[in-house]
Amino acid sequence: MKEISGHLSSVAVIGLGKIGFTLAAVFANKGFTVYGADVNEQVVNSVNDGKCHIKNEPGLEQLAQNAYKQRTLSATLNTPEAVKKSDVVIVIVPVLVDEQNNIDYQYIDPAVEEIAKGIKKGTLIIFETTLPTGDTRNRFGKKIEEISKLRMGEDFYLAYSPERVYSNRIIQDLGNYPKVVGGLDGKSLELASAFYEKALGCELIKVSSLETAEFSKVAECVYRDVNIALANELAKFADDKGVNMPEVIAASNSQPFSHLHFPGVGVGGHCIPIYPYFFINKGLNNGITSMAREVNDKMSDYAVLQIEKEIGSLENKNILILGLAFRENVKETTKSSTLLLIKHLREKQANIFLNDPLFNEDEIKSYGAVSLALNDKQLSDIDVLILQAFHEQYKDLDFNSFSNCKMVLDGRNVLNKEEIESLGMKYKGIGN
Template sequence: MPGTGENSSRQPSDSPDYPGSSQVESSVSPDYPVKTVAVVGLGKIGLPLAAQYASKGMRVIGCDVLAEVVESINAGLAHIHEEAGLEEAVAAAVAAGTLSATTDTTGAAKQAGVVVVIVPLIVAPDRSMDYRNIDAATRAVGRGLRRGTLVVCETTLPVGTTRQRLGPMLEKESGLKAGADFHLAFSPERLYAGRIFEDLRRYPKIVGGIDEASTKAAVDFYRSVLDAEVWAVENTETAEFAKLAETTYRDVNIALANQLALYAASREVNVNEAFKAANSQPYSHIHRPSLGVGGHCIPVYPHFLLRDATNGELSLVRDGRDTNDRMAEVGLQQLDRLLGGLQSRRVLVLGASYREDVKELAFSTVFPVVKLLHHAGAQVLVLDPLFRREELQALEAEVVDDVDTATSQPVDAIVVQAWHRDFRHLDWRRFKGLKAVLDGRGSVDPAAIRQAGAAYIAIGISETRAAAPK
């Protein structure tokens, strides 16, 4: 990751000057002040962005299709409660008159000098892409687009989408020409749920426009609203690809850790000691093996590249994706063998989220874990303190509300799917009849499991080591 500088808007020394740099003067003059910003999409990323821009003195109009979201924000209440500092930021901005919300995206675009679109591109479980939401948002912006406006998309997109799909939509709806009449750029969000404001300060902001003037306009805007470096790249395609490259890099490296772990297990190697020793070298950063990868980003965005890869291109990426997708099955096969079968076994899954301490189910490995357990004939229970019972209905498993309920009846095995902080002081001895724990995140102390009289299983732990005494 390139270095960042607090309150720095300089171009990184190893990043080429963006085309035209500060010498480029745009022929497109805004009809009204750039200080009005429309943020289209007030979800887990969009609302924090709106609050951030408002904190920098912008007049922000947030746009969302959900009337209840708009009403909540206009009352000074954030509808997202898990993001540190967000509720206070929204309340302060609304009270100061710098943040308001509306369902009228077209009307907001008419008033804005900058429009930031952060509407999700929906990806189905089969990895097919549904553009309907972002297309509708783009058309609504286009109907209100005025000469001189800067439109920036922050939604992660396949390479070429900004120029080839969104640009023509904006032109058709507005009657204007991208580049000649309005600016168009892409700037991927690079944010981690739960620490968005921190990440906005920490990571360079990547920006690429369809032309030099669009890049300059986007750079100038982000310099005015962020306390991080603004990293300009050649064009929208480069910016789109940068986001896909960074997430794919992580996916492939996680797959490497999983493949190495399976190799180690087959040869009775202590994988945790080996990885720790390897990582003592500054250039080695081997991940912990796990049951797989979840969330909106890492398991999804490699498919944006793979969808048009040809003639064996990106074979490493495809292999890495396949590896990570099968790790839940690998882990449960270990559990099945150790227990002598899963038929009629009571198995408790700890954590439904795709990662610890975040309330998000998107592409969580809890789904294949529960499905595979059901297929093996197990009785499946799920415990996640971050969710209400009704929010976990899609799992089609028995939801337990708390540890007391979970320990009221015997369980044969536990699968640690997300290691929330609420689980970190568990007394494993409370679980009656516990025979094995599958540590899907490599986060649990094996000694504590064995002291409870259970076997400890994890990706990379051989079955001999799993059954070994303390």
């Protein structure tokens, strides 16, 4: 393998989504020649034209332009070709769960097969995709051996280092968060650590095995899911007792050993609602981890029940949901609580309207709701307003437009209760 710190070192980044493309752009600005590989021709063409197909990531567009000018970043549909040119291969192709919450490898399995076709002796392969414990070694390492006829630990090196970033601040997080790194063996760990020291310059946490590194990422997500579920359970109990949960959280967390999370209408995204199943489906199927998933997924049902308690039957009621995205200021719908809200409201035979400034009308219609702009005259016909994702555009929302609205369900406990109630509407938060 070429010297990691050398001028000619090259990297293949497999998967040019939000995180993969950001990693590629960062590496390309750190002295590496980077070859991105993706199955999406539009993405590949965009990268090769020097354009940034990922939006709302501060600093990314400038990094992409710099790399284009310096000719340190290019993209291809041909994964084996990118791998052949590279000393280091970073794999950032998603592993998801299907509708039954079974682990879904449909994207990463073909990518690994393509990597195996291009790998040469001395290559370092690092998986950054969140994986079930053991997959780097037993599923993907062995598959690469089978296809390439090379031996891991002898002919190629294998490491795992999970991404630990947050949308809309990926570049910042790459520099600030410690990078957990695990290797197949001592040499793999040494090479991966040397690469990240140069490529990211962040603190490293070197762990004893691939499996420890894999486990640590899923454990982070389980921790958050369980603690959000606790907050949601307490919030429902607070509602029953007439207690203000946000006030409880502020008081309780003044004690340094209390870290109560905030309740809400549900948990969405690529991480928290998905990765706990990487434990649940591998044997951790009884106990707090699986219970937390059930609690959090039922919060949308709880929200709809709170509306029914206040205004009665929802049949033919006009209900507007604010936010299709799973969270504020991110154009992403994976496991969004809005999808569960739509399901429950449809069962109640309500008329479902949806607003999200990050999505166009056709995108919103594809989810089975009527798109409604915030300057539309139909706002006066809305009976119930549900806030699901508190986008920046909603901070100055004019509630006067909802002249016949009976109730506002604040799914994130962020709206002004006094303002809403002064207009004659019922305000209901989660535990508030």
